[in-house]
Each structure stands twice: as structure tokens, then as C-alpha cells.
Amino acid sequence: MLKKPTSAYVHIPFCTQICYYCDFSKVFIKNQPVDDYLEALIREIKAYEIRDLRTLYIGGGTPTAITARQLDYLLSHLTEQINLDMLEEFTIEANPGDLTEDKIAVLKDSAVNRVSLGVQTFNDRHLKQIGRSHNEAQIYSTIDSLKTAGFHNISIDLIYALPRQTMADVEENVKKALALDIPHLSLYSLILEHHTVFMNKMRRGKLNLPTEDLEAEMFEYIIQQMEANGFEHYEISNFTKPGFESRHNLMYWDNDEYFGCGAGASGYINGMRYRNRGPIQHYLKAIRETNHARLSEEVLTKNEQMEEEFFLGLRKKSGVSVKRFEQKFGLSFDDQYGQVVKELRAEGLLSEDKDFIRMTKKGLFLGDTVAEKFILG
Ligand code: SF4
Numbered sequence: 001m002l003k004k005p006t007s008a009y010v011h012i013p014f015c016t017q018i019c020y021y022c023d024f025s026k027v028f029i030k031n032q033p034v035d036d037y038l039e040a041l042i043r044e045i046k047a048y049e050i051r052d053l054r055t056l057y058i059g060g061g062t063p064t065a066i067t068a069r070q071l072d073y074l075l076s077h078l079t080e081q082i083n084l085d086m087l088e089e090f091t092i093e094a095n096p097g098d099l100t101e102d103k104i105a106v107l108k109d110s111a112v113n114r115v116s117l118g119v120q121t122f123n124d125r126h127l128k129q130i131g132r133s134h135n136e137a138q139i140y141s142t143i144d145s146l147k148t149a150g151f152h153n154i155s156i157d158l159i160y161a162l163p164r165q166t167m168a169d170v171e172e173n174v175k176k177a178l179a180l181d182i183p184h185l186s187l188y189s190l191i192l193e194h195h196t197v198f199m200n201k202m203r204r205g206k207l208n209l210p211t212e213d214l215e216a217e218m219f220e221y222i223i224q225q226m227e228a229n230g231f232e233h234y235e236i237s238n239f240t241k242p243g244f245e246s247r248h249n250l251m252y253w254d255n256d257e258y259f260g261c262g263a264g265a266s267g268y269i270n271g272m273r274y275r276n277r278g279p280i281q282h283y284l285k286a287i288r289e290t291n292h293a294r295l296s297e298e299v300l301t302k303n304e305q306m307e308e309e310f311f312l313g314l315r316k317k318s319g320v321s322v323k324r325f326e327q328k329f330g331l332s333f334d335d336q337y338g339q340v341v342k343e344l345r346a347e348g349l350l351s352e353d354k355d356f357i358r359m360t361k362k363g364l365f366l367g368d369t370v371a372e373k374f375i376l377g
Contacts, residue, residue, distance in 0.1 A: 006054040011262030012063040020131040023193035025264025040287040047291035055248035064094040068102040075110040097134035155184035183244035310374035319358025
């Protein structure tokens with residue numbers, strides 16, 4: 001009997017704006033068949049017989065772009081399926097400005113216990129330049145409303161190394177983020193993705209990005225400030241007060257399996273990584289006809305699974321557990337990776353203590369370059 005995943009990701013692909021840097025699976029919400037989509041989503045979840053979940057994550061897109069009534073439909077039908085006694089963390093992503101009082105009331109009435117807000121920056125000028133529709137004042141009012149409603153497990157996303165952003169801008173963002181008095185922050189550097197407005201601008205030489213050196217300085221500043229203010233740097237881009245790590249995201253970095261539901265969502269079950277159809281109409285049709293919408297399926301070889309264990313696991317401050325590796329793959333860690341670890345340790349990029357292999361600070365700044373050494377060729 002195969003073990004069923006105890007985590008699920010649910011995708012809501014609608015947005016009220018299309019940001020200039022975004023390559024996620026999403027569409028502008030106007031005139032979209034949202035009700036049909038939510039119905040199909042619940043059908044897909046039922047078909048997987050998802051019941052005993054430890055973590056559930058509704059992401060997007062913008063889950064809070066749908067109406068309060070639709071949100072209520074989604075959350076109540078989801079919770080009907082799930083064994084709430086087992087559910088430790090239930091996150092929903094939201095954008096400042098989208099969370100009206102009636103939507104917050106729906107969240108409050110549901111099993112959601114964590115809210116992740118796409119703040120990105122506090123600077124109104126920069127918010128406009130990256131295509132966001134909220135402003136600084138809305139960030140504060142949304143967080144106030146959430147706290148008043150009793151939500152304290154709140155996380156925000158911030159992006160640094162934005163076009164024309166200076167070190168002083170980053171300092172101001174970090175200061176304002178700390179003043180929110182919330183227990184979790186994710187800070188990502190801007191990544192240029194294909195088929196985005198920003199990539200086009202870049203090609204035309206019109207995107208004034210900070211240099212790599214400045215970007216590294218920003219990262220260093222962020223780490224230093226967050227740690228000085230009681231946050232643990234528990235993953236390359238994530239910071240937490242004790243006990244507020246994102247359990248769902250830790251599941252990804254632990255290379256565990258999960259259900260992925262919704263248009264364009266990815267999942268990982270029974271050693272198979274899959275991706276669902278992206279365009280809404282294709283997704284709806286597939287669910288109508290077959291109850292699932294998987295477009296691509298890839299069964300990973302043992303070597304690929306081992307590589308992923310490192311690619312994902314080294315992102316965590318705690319690193320990769322040798323014992324867990326040996327139990328999971330049934331082979332000697334030393335035979336497999338002893339030499340690579342020795343070399344990377346000699347270069348000061350990895351450290352090893354007790355049972356764990358982890359990145360040093362120097363290794364963290366190189367990120368994937370270190371993880372790539374674990375590719376088995
Ligand atoms: S960044 Fe978020 S809100 Fe903006 S377009 Fe992408 S999914 Fe939508």
C-alpha cells in the first residue's frame with residue numbers, strides 16, 4: 001500500500017492585476033468562469049480522495065481575488081473533505097487591498113490559520129513600477145484587519161533588487177517590515193522570467209537593475225537585520241520567529257510528496273511529478289471528462305530523487321539529514337556523495353555536523369552552484 005501525501009497545494013489562477021515580473025500560472029479575473037472553476041477544483045480534490053492532511057496551502061494567482069461568496073464556497077467544500085484534527089497548518093495567499101472585511105470574515109469562519117500576503121515593497125512608486133495595484137496604506141490596513149480578526153500567523157513576501165532600487169530603499173523596506181510585528185517574512189531577489197513585461201524591457205535595455213554586487217550586499221544586509229531582530233534564517237529566502245516556520249514549505253524542501261490541484265498546479269505523488277493543464281478551459285474540460293487534468297507526468301529515477309533531496313534540502317539552514325537519506329534510499333551516503341561533500345567542505349561551502357550536511361554562509365550566497373554538484377550525471 002502506497003503512502004498518501006499529507007500535504008496539498010490548491011491553485012486559484014485569478015488575479016485582479018498582472019504584475020510585470022510574474023510568470024505564474026494566472027489570468028486576469030474579469031469574465032472568467034470562476035464558479036465553474038471552483039466546482040471543478042472540488043471535483044479534482046474529491047477524485048484524489050484527499051482526507052488526512054497535515055498542511056494545506058491555497059496559492060495563486062490571488063486566492064482572495066474571488067468574491068467572499070466564492071471564497072466561502074471553496075473553503076467550506078475543502079474543509080468538508082478534510083480531517084481537521086490532523087490539519088496543522090492551513091495557509092491562504094492574499095494581496096493587500098483584496099482582503100475586504102467580508103472576505104476576512106469568511107477566513108475567520110474557516111479552518112485557515114495562516115495568511116501569506118504579497119506585499120513586495122512598501123514604496124508606492126516601486127509598487128506601481130512592478131505592476132501591483134495596492135499601496136503602502138493598504139498593507140497596514142490589511143494587516144490591522146487580519147490581526148483584529150485574530151490572525152497572528154501572518155507572513156509577507158518582499159522582493160529586493162527591483163529596478164532602480166537602492167540600498168536605502170531596501171533598508172526602509174526592512175525597517176517597515178519589522179515594524180509590522182509579524183512572525184514570518186520571505187524575501188526574494190527579483191528573478192527575470194521569460195514572457196514577462198520586465199523581460200521585454202530588459203531586452204530593450206530599459207530595466208535598470210541593481211548590479212550583482214549590490215544585490216549581494218542587499219541580501220547580506222537583510223540577513224543581518226533579520227537575525228539581529230530575533231528571526232531565524234531557516235531557508236535561503238525565509239525568516240521566522242521561533243515556531244512559525246512554514247510547515248507546508250518545509251515539506252517541499254524536505255522533498256516530500258504532495259497533491260497539487262487546480263489549473264497549472266504541480267504535484268508529486270507515488271514518485272511521480274506531474275503538472276496540470278494550465279489554460280482554464282482545458283482544465284475544466286479535462287476535469288469534466290476524466291476527473292483529473294494532468295498534462296505531464298514524470299516518474300523520477302532513484303538518482304533524480306537523490307539529486308532533488310539535495311537541491312531542495314540544502315536550501316534549509318538545517319540542511320540534509322544523512323540518516324534520513326540512507327533510510328529513504330537504502331544506500332550508503334558516503335559511497336554516494338562522500339567525495340563531493342569532502343571537496344565542498346574543503347572549499348568552505350558545506351559544513352557537516354552530527355547527522356546533517358548544510359551550506360555555510362559562503363555556500364548560501366552561491367546557492368544552486370553548490371547544489372548542482374550533487375547531480376549524478
Ligand atoms: S505576482 Fe501574484 S498577483 Fe501579480 S500577477 Fe503574479 S500571481 Fe498575480
